[in-house]
Amino acid sequence: MSDLETFRAEARAWLEENCPAEMRTPAKGDEDVCWGGRNFVFQSEAQKLWLERCVAKGYTVPDWPKAYGGAGLSPQETKVLRQEMAKLGCRSPLNSFGIWMLGPALLKFGTEEQKVHYMGQIARGEIRWCQGYSEPGSGSDLVSMQTFGEDKGDHWVVNGQKIWTSYADKADWIFCLVRTDKTNKYQGISFLLFDMETPGVTTKPIKLISGNSPFCETFFDNVVVPKHQIVGELNRGWDVAKYLLGHEREMISGMGGDGGVTSIGAAMKAVLTEEPVLRAQMALFDVENLTFRAHGERFMDEWKTGKAHPAYSNLMKYVGTELNKKRNELVMSIGGTQALEWESERSNGGSKARNWLRTKANSIEGGTSEVMLNVVSKRILEMPGA
Amino acid sequence: MSDLETFRAEARAWLEENCPAEMRTPAKGDEDVCWGGRNFVFQSEAQKLWLERCVAKGYTVPDWPKAYGGAGLSPQETKVLRQEMAKLGCRSPLNSFGIWMLGPALLKFGTEEQKVHYMGQIARGEIRWCQGYSEPGSGSDLVSMQTFGEDKGDHWVVNGQKIWTSYADKADWIFCLVRTDKTNKYQGISFLLFDMETPGVTTKPIKLISGNSPFCETFFDNVVVPKHQIVGELNRGWDVAKYLLGHEREMISGMGGDGGVTSIGAAMKAVLTEEPVLRAQMALFDVENLTFRAHGERFMDEWKTGKAHPAYSNLMKYVGTELNKKRNELVMSIGGTQALEWESERSNGGSKARNWLRTKANSIEGGTSEVMLNVVSKRILEMPGA
Amino acid sequence: MAMTLNDDQNMLRESARDFMASEAPVTHFRKFRDMGCKDGFSHGLWKQFAEMGFTGILIPEAEGGMGMGQIEAGIVLEEIGRNLSPSPFLTTSVAAVEALKLADKAMRDRWFPGILAGETVIGIAIEEGVKHRPEKIACVAERSGNGFRLTGQKQFVVQGTSSDMLIVAARTAGAVGETDGLTLFAVDKDAAGLSMEATRLVDSAMAAHVKLDGVQVNADAVIGDVDGGWAVLSKMLDAGRVGAAAEMVGVGTGAMDMTFDYLKTRKQFDRVIGEFQALQHRAAHLYGEMEGARSIVLKAQSLMDEGHAKAELYVAAAKAKAGLACNLAVREGVQMHGGIGMTDEYDIGLYMKRDRGLNEFFGDAYYHADRVATMNGY
């Protein structure tokens, strides 16, 4: 047996012994997701137990080094662990922007002390993070941000406003882009970390067209941030942010579909048989969907071997998010009048309609389709002009 | 009976008496079209007779004033005449860029002498005209043209090159944009008329992807043009050209379809029944085609009553030409392998394929789709920017 | 007919535009939405509609209405669409009135006065599945006593629970899939055996799921002829379709205008975003689509008003085109607004929701494109 197969057997055995039965059922909705953090209320004893056991084993962040709370697994081992978890239907023990975004940035840009401290907290699910990038006046044009940190010797005093801060009202800490030099547009931004309980921080949820409020406006009124709470160099926060945006883009482009190649048409055969023109749209969509899956596979293989253009993830983000919007338009069309329902139990609280509306943000958040096309055109195709 | 109905009866009677039977059958191809001019060879006695009778009656240009060779009909009468000609299947007695383009420009910008002379020649089919606008370096950007007419007192000496001159190799005279002032981009162009037999004028046909050569490159080498052969004021030729381009655009936008609302689908039912996705494309095309017909009708009604925006013809040109390209893509798809044939009698000399390729020029000639969208955006929607 | 509005029609447009903008703008819609109104519209506004003469716009003058046609109804609907004004106008004053115009005098006398007064609301109970397929009606009406006994279910009855009467299509003969054998009935909301469950839709309109559990109606409840309901149904549906298309012209134009205004003010990268050529071209293309939709809708309305044989074809094309164009307008609208377009606070998202409801109403663009193909002979 190869080392990897040995690992597979061990992982399988560990999961079977340690993952509570209740945690092997599909999550019913957002409320079943474990986000951790100071104020998180576990939905069940099983949810708590599952998190604790994974934390002890390093399995909340299996590919992070052991020193920072991970299990130190190789990429191959991590993939095997995920496969075994999927086979058993294990829920994710912990969801977190700390895991997905801040962690990778700290690993690349953080000091050893920061890694041990913050990544450890993330791995243990102790601190829930949010991200402070966009501002009302700077959406696509991120570097035009105005939130300013005034240098006061051993600390900054931050004033300004962020928008589109995911779950800011539930987060414990924020990683935040703050202007620390007004004279330099790009190299005048720093990447700061601070506690959302710091005096002067307030949040206000934004209600979306889907009826949900996953985002907030976040206000900073003379917020004191000690100088050691910076990641990377002073005024070079844009490097950290760009690195993170790449990660975010990959995450979002992964949404361009159902995570697989299964057609939604088969389940809707009864409707489609009677609607030949709609069926044709679905058929053409399936061609695009199969294409995007193959494209994603090829991109990942090229990315891993260093053959992909650095800006290629922008293309995938564009294609994937536009496809996902199209998919949801079709889901609504095929769902017909039932998909219009907004609150009924029959419609699972309007889940089709709300998901459809939610997908409209895909091509805006993490860089609009327009910005993606600009980047592809300039950086990959090398089209002339500013 | 109203005056118009009286006119209808008279016109009908005249047509029945004067239009030869042979001229009431559909034209089989380009060779059946009467273009007139010095070198035109009539295909038949009937073709010649039909032209002569129409010339005598003023019916080659029924809505032009009698003084300039027309019949002086009102717009309503002209419409009625066209309807009656269509009912009897009468061919057009005379096709000519003189009728469609130069005539209207002369009517608006010409001197009385020019009107009598040139419009009369056009009406009688004596002179065949071509248009010299585009140059190799100035396609969409017409005003960047370089062809220059040097002032020599009572004449200009013209040097330069035109491209896309329709049937220049068959035309007797040209109406031509020539730079007469190098210091003023827009107000330094004049609208000149001259004989293609003038020493120094040479033409070279351009072979198109359709295999046909309706256009030429036209070269001017010290061509002498007397000063009285200018239309409009010196250096204000751009006004004349713009006026003409509007006419051309309307003509071309009229091509966006079959001149009617008949679906091409019915004749192709056998194929479409077996090809559900292709049938769906055809169905969606028919929706667009019916829409464009209604749109054109509304535009004409608003144009006539002065309610249409002056730049609206640019929108119609864009929509109509894009639609016509789509139509021909569908014709090719439905025609399948037979439509691919290029020379065979079975395929009427590859007429489907050649027509399809020809339509690709629709969205380029007379202003590209891109330029049309620029104009709509700037002038109708009043979007900001240069 | 000329494809331009005449003076009377332009006057009507002015007055409808002023009325909706002042009495039922988007803030009015928000108010009723946010209070969770069980009707989804204001009865007070419906009364005001009546005062303006709108509720009886299609009712013959001899019966107290304005005796106008689809063009005029469409003028009102476009302003409704532009302002997202919530009302029973489309179902009651357009679809139901067109059906009732084919009913006998007693029936008309029973319902027209309430409609004219803005007191009556009528629901259209046609749909039985999630997609529009009127020939597939399975709801049964058996002969029983002096009349009929109706058994079956209906869905997507807009404003159903607010209605005083439902127009119910049921099968008195023939098999599912046949157009012969259908009959339309006027069923009182209080009829025994009739039950409704209201459900809120994505655009905050209320729709009812209806159960007909042996509902007894008299013979005089029949609208039109027994077994010959398809003729009435077709007329009613086409009026509803071209009306929905007109409302979508309003929704799409409203969304488009709002978006163009935004393009002219929002700055990014130190430029007003309307300066970016890629957005300019998309804007110009969208404008062309909406203008096309406006044209085909006007054409379909005028052919219906003329009673032209091709009206059905053009109505199908108009519903399809208006649906496609309006859908493009709201999608481009949300995308071009960027992040704020996703917020409930901005109006553009409300247009997207309304578009979805209207697109589905009486057959979506794909359904009608299919009908165009069939009517065109393939």
Place this chain on the structure above:
Amino acid sequence: MAMTLNDDQNMLRESARDFMASEAPVTHFRKFRDMGCKDGFSHGLWKQFAEMGFTGILIPEAEGGMGMGQIEAGIVLEEIGRNLSPSPFLTTSVAAVEALKLADKAMRDRWFPGILAGETVIGIAIEEGVKHRPEKIACVAERSGNGFRLTGQKQFVVQGTSSDMLIVAARTAGAVGETDGLTLFAVDKDAAGLSMEATRLVDSAMAAHVKLDGVQVNADAVIGDVDGGWAVLSKMLDAGRVGAAAEMVGVGTGAMDMTFDYLKTRKQFDRVIGEFQALQHRAAHLYGEMEGARSIVLKAQSLMDEGHAKAELYVAAAKAKAGLACNLAVREGVQMHGGIGMTDEYDIGLYMKRDRGLNEFFGDAYYHADRVATMNGY
């Protein structure tokens, strides 16, 4: 399998790229077109293909070929597409070879040597109508003597009159529309009763209309099993389809690269037109479409090479997607080139013509999208 080319495949690409660019670039195509060549390709070039080993790329090593798979054949086809190199490669070395690999040894020994030597050309005689519909084959093969008598007609037999042998699909049993009962035959070009009429296509390829007027063939002319020809046919068609898709990736990429170069040099309004954002966005979108097409084609090829159960689904999707993307590339190419794009002198129009032929070959994008739907269960 990883979705990247391995070192051997990259080497093959290099050599195919160099070979086509130097031996069969667009000027080569023009030369044979302009001379009105009755074959539509150069026999000399076909010999050179053989010297490179290309003609036997799919023939097993044991039988003298390179024993490679669809990925490798596709690498050659992409370069053929990029250079519009005219050759019988797709029909003979890809489609026909895949069919012959399922034939008995005698048949393989009869034809493989000539293919390997670049001396033999094989035509595929499947189509009977203007659209691809292989299950509708009506051409009849009756038992007769020691073999069969073939009667019927075939269309769109590419390089038919230049072929030494035609692979003819005919019905030995079953009714039109059934997949059972078909049989594939190797019919010699000189067979009595076989007549062909050559016709030039829009892309200057030659295709034949074939008449089979009681053509007698022996029992050993059968490729695969009698009545079981669908299996051979499917394999042959899928190889031809994924091959055409690979060639379209080449055609589309060639057209796209040429267009992007043009955008970077052509000036209008005092600016290089590639600076205009509207064109930039369309260029970036096109690039994404072509990259997607490249990916699905590679996926389909590797599934075919693995003998994966889903290969048929992916081949259909790949033919459809490559067709849509390549078609977009040539349409955008001609439009962005403006007037000169319409001239015979510039190459972009040649790409548009070639795209049209390849799109139609063995089923267009709409046909294959329909098959994707069917295979996906609706």
